[in-house]
Amino acid sequence: MKIGVIGTGYVGLVQGVILAQFGLNVICVDNNEEKIKNLNNGIVPIYEPGLEDLMVKNIQEKRIEFTTDIKKAVLESEVLFIAVGTPPADDGSADLRYVLEVANSIGEYMEDSKVVVNKSTVPVGTGHLVRETIQNKLNQREKKLDFDVVSNPEFLREGKAVNDCLRPDRVIIGTESKKAEEMMKKVYNVLYINETPFVFTNIETAEMIKYASNAFLAVKISFINEMALLAEKVGADIQKIAKAMGQDGRISPKFLHAGPGYGGSCFPKDTKAIAEIGKKNNEELLVIEAAIKANKKQKQKMIEKVTTNMGNIEGKVIAVLGLSFKPETDDMRDAPALDIIKGLIKNGAKIKTYCPQGMKESKWRLEEYKESIEYSENEYKAVTGADATVIVTEWNQFRGMNLRKMKELMKDNYLFDLRNIHGKNPEVRSLFKYYAVGRK
Ligand code: UDX
Numbered sequence: 001m002k003i004g005v006i007g008t009g010y011v012g013l014v015q016g017v018i019l020a021q022f023g024l025n026v027i028c029v030d031n032n033e034e035k036i037k038n039l040n041n042g043i044v045p046i047y048e049p050g051l052e053d054l055m056v057k058n059i060q061e062k063r064i065e066f067t068t069d070i071k072k073a074v075l076e077s078e079v080l081f082i083a084v085g086t087p088p089a090d091d092g093s094a095d096l097r098y099v100l101e102v103a104n105s106i107g108e109y110m111e112d113s114k115v116v117v118n119k120s121t122v123p124v125g126t127g128h129l130v131r132e133t134i135q136n137k138l139n140q141r142e143k144k145l146d147f148d149v150v151s152n153p154e155f156l157r158e159g160k161a162v163n164d165c166l167r168p169d170r171v172i173i174g175t176e177s178k179k180a181e182e183m184m185k186k187v188y189n190v191l192y193i194n195e196t197p198f199v200f201t202n203i204e205t206a207e208m209i210k211y212a213s214n215a216f217l218a219v220k221i222s223f224i225n226e227m228a229l230l231a232e233k234v235g236a237d238i239q240k241i242a243k244a245m246g247q248d249g250r251i252s253p254k255f256l257h258a259g260p261g262y263g264g265s266c267f268p269k270d271t272k273a274i275a276e277i278g279k280k281n282n283e284e285l286l287v288i289e290a291a292i293k294a295n296k297k298q299k300q301k302m303i304e305k306v307t308t309n310m311g312n313i314e315g316k317v318i319a320v321l322g323l324s325f326k327p328e329t330d331d332m333r334d335a336p337a338l339d340i341i342k343g344l345i346k347n348g349a350k351i352k353t354y355c356p357q358g359m360k361e362s363k364w365r366l367e368e369y370k371e372s373i374e375y376s377e378n379e380y381k382a383v384t385g386a387d388a389t390v391i392v393t394e395w396n397q398f399r400g401m402n403l404r405k406m407k408e409l410m411k412d413n414y415l416f417d418l419r420n421i422h423g424k425n426p427e428v429r430s431l432f433k434y435y436a437v438g439r440k
Contacts, residue, residue, distance in 0.1 A: 001186060002027065004077030006070060006102050008035060010046060010161065010265065010331075011119055011154050012083030017051060018165040020058035022190045028066045029073045039066040047330040047357045050162040070102075074109040079187055081152075082130070083119040092272035093280075094123055103130045106147075107137025113146040115183045119154055121210055121270060123277050127151045127174065127203035148180035151203045153210030158264065159328030170197040174206020211274040215288050218267040220255045222291035225298045228258035228438030238438025239420060258438040260336040260392055260418040261298035263325030268295070268334040299336050302390075302437075303343030306416050309435055310388060314348030317411065319386035321379055322393025322419075323358030330357035332365055337392040340418075344390075345372045354382035356395055380409060388414035394421050407431045 001024055005016040008030040016028040030036055035045055042056040058064040067073065074080065084098035099120055106116060116134065118127055131149045138145055151174035156164040171191055173184045181200055185192050192198065199209070228238040238258045246253025262268070271292050278285035307313050325335035332338065335358065341351055351369075354376040355362070366373060376382035379398060383389050383406050391398055399421045407413055415422070415432035422428045423436050 001025070001079065002077045003187065004029065004073035004080040005119075006030075006073065006080065006082055007084035007098070007120070008032075008039060008066065009083065009085055010048075010158065011156070012081070013039075013044070013046070013055075014048070014051060014156060014161045014165050015081060015083055015119060015154065016064060017055045017058060018162070019187070020064035021054055021166070022188075024063070024187065026058075026064045027073045027076060028064065029068065029070050030066070031068055031070075033068055036066045036068050047328075048161050049159065049328055054162060070105050071109045074106055074114075075111060077114070079115045079117060079183060080106060081117045081119045086120050086122055086269075086273075088269050088272060091276060093276040094121065094269075094273045096122065096126060096129070099126065099130065100133050103133035104137055107134040108141070110134075110138075110143075110145055110147065115148045115150060115180045117150045117152045117184070118207075119152055121153060121214075121266070121273075122151075122207060123273065124204050124207045124211075127207060148175060148177040148183075149203065150175040150177075150180050150184060151206035152184065153206060155210070155213065158331055159326060168196060170199055172199045172201070172206045172209050174201050174203040174209075176202060211270055211277070214266050214270040215274050215285075215291070217255050218262055218271045218295070219287055219291040221257075221259075221262045221267075222294040222298070224256045224258050225261065225437075226294055229298075229301060231438045232440060235440055236438075239423065241438075258420065260302045260340060260437070261295045263334040263336050265331060265333045268292075271295075299339045300343070302336070302340050302416075302418055303347065305435060306344060306388060306390060306414075307347050309416075309433070310414055312348075313344065313388075316349050316387040317385060318344055318349045318351055319383040319389040319410075320344075320351055320353040321355070321382060321389060321391045321398050322395055323353060323355035323362045324393055327393055327395045328357075330361060332358050332361040335393075338362070338365060340390070340392060341366060341373070342369060345369050350374075352376055352382045352384075352386055354379050355393065356397065358393070380405065384409045386410050387412040388416060390416040390418060391421060392418055394419035403427055403431055 003019050003024050003026045005012050005028045008028050016026045020026045044052040082102050086094040089095040127149050231238045242256040245251050271288055275285050275288050323337040351373045359375050413432045416435045420436045428434050
């Protein structure tokens with residue numbers, strides 16, 4: 001069976017490589033020629049552990065190829081995955097332009113029956129819009145061809161995308177067609193025989209499962225962050241609170257780590273998008289809207305934490321360790337570090353920073369602040385001469401830092417540990433004026 005994957009962003013590329021790894025023949029399409037050239041040469045444009053090796057192996061074994069020719073992919077594939085971006089429009093809703101452009105091309109080029117699978121995170125109802133768009137094109141061409149639309153949302157985490165795709169917690173298949181359902185079982189045969197849980201449902205339910213899952217996790221993080229703010233005021237310890245809460249099986253310990261707020265390509269975008277879907281359907285989603293507001297407040301609170309504890313940060317040098325929205329990725333989309341750095345600079349500070357993967361993207365995202373930011377070669381160079389160090393992302397190499405050396409290199413000894421990675425080190429409080437999240 002040949003599979004076409006349209007869009008080679010995070011989702012499309014990982015999906016394509018994993019399907020090839022499952023033994024299927026895959027053709028991946030993107031309109032960016034440079035990217036396709038690199039991919040055919042085995043170069044992955046993103047930092048995602050394990051992905052490049054797996055891709056190169058599947059290129060060598062001739063199970064995956066990359067092209068800019070969408071017509072070829074449509075003609076050759078039985079199943080077509082749509083995995084293009086759905087960036088937020090001005091009102092926060094998902095912009096469906098690229099999804100519908102692809103649907104249009106499918107309608108334009110198909111010559112036999114297809115299963116069209118939506119992998120992009122799209123508002124409820126998009127599956128039907130995709131169907132309509134393809135059908136309209138077929139009508140224009142006066143072609144009578146059979147096709148099915150399936151919603152098959154992804155749940156991969158950046159940095160763990162390969163594993164999440166190889167061993168998903170569940171596979172969601174939303175379709176009204178029995179035939180398409182059987183086809184999807186064949187596509188995911190490896191997972192199906194491995195007894196991965198499959199949920200077969202209608203398109204709308206599948207589309208909503210994705211938003212509901214992401215929004216729930218975002219609410220969970222905002223909840224624990226809010227508890228952390230209170231814990232600081234009353235003298236409680238958020239890590240103990242989270243651990244004890246997590247021991248209740250109904251709550252679970254996952255996604256209960258207090259920090260500087262959630263970021264990334266999914267939670268900020270998807271919470272806003274589902275809130276917008278709520279409004280369009282005359283249903284205000286109060287809990288999700290509160291989580292969005294709380295996340296904004298959390299980042300502001302981190303800026304205040306540094307500024308008020310240091311008294312005045314005018315002219316002070318602040319080392320920021322970790323820029324990417326989480327470890328093991330170079331992704332800077334909605335990374336809390338961006339807002340925190342901007343806030344510290346607005347309050348008068350100069351920034352020295354180091355991140356194992358996030359510096360390249362930060363340079364253009366923080367272009368207008370470049371006079372106030374110095375990018376360092378490593379974490380020790382970044383803290384040299386600094387009045388304060390702020391750990392924003394919990395990369396393992398920051399966990400393992402030599403704190404004595406760090407203190408010696410710094411000018412003053414403020415340490416703001418926004419991921420609570422050094423709290424258990426008995427030395428940390430004697431070496432530094434130490435501030436964590438969610439405890440005094
Ligand atoms: C998320 C979902 O986990 C994934 O299922 C979905 O497909 C895409 O969105 P991702 O954005 O890659 O994945 O990262 P994730 O590990 O979920 O973290 C998101 C953000 O929440 C990060 O900024 C992270 O630092 C933050 N977070 C996560 C916390 O602050 N505390 C936690 O306990 C967990």
